[in-house]
Amino acid sequence: SQQGEEDPQALSIQEGENATMNCSYKTSINNLQWYRQNSGRGLVHLILIRSNEREKHSGRLRVTLDTSKKSSSLLITASRAADTASYFCATAANYGGATNKLIFGTGTLLAVQP
């Protein structure tokens, strides 16, 4: 399967703690995107990191990308109960041309306890 893997599958933390999720993928990529999904609803885009970038920040989010290891991590600092959701990484593979085909990871279910 082309699907990426995310780890851990589930994570439970207390409000105010940091949450780290990891993603591994299999192909050469143009970019990697992280999404959040609440209770089977639509996906909310969080951040995009391009293959030539190593780290990116957005508010309480920090994403790293290591293309040599084909892996990425998402750090959410000072978590809130509202951060409770499933988090997915998705890669836009580089087939030698432009493509919008996203290959999603298996997801991490984050539960933030108030």
Add this chain to the structure above:
Amino acid sequence: KAGVTQTPRYLIKTRGQQVTLSCSPISGHRSVSWYQQTPGQGLQFLFEYFSETQRNKGNFPGRFSGRQFSNSRSEMNVSTLELGDSALYLCASSLHRVETQYFGPGTRLLVL
């Protein structure tokens, strides 16, 4: 700007029927992609349309088809529905290709 909209939001069909789902992208976006989400298989790519042309297709049977209109709105059709087609179908749009994709709320299809 209004986000990506999908209609209908919920749908119940029986095996053997066919269904058409609609997606209106964010104004100005030219690329529309479709994904299927199930508990067993996760999120899987169905197809991508750009400028009314299918640019990419996922590993789904020919019963799954789609099209894009000149105003970038897109439809997907599933013929001869099977129980396994029950899923959340998500549509995403982006301004150009290889860019941030913005997802709609999805259409939840239940096949009985």
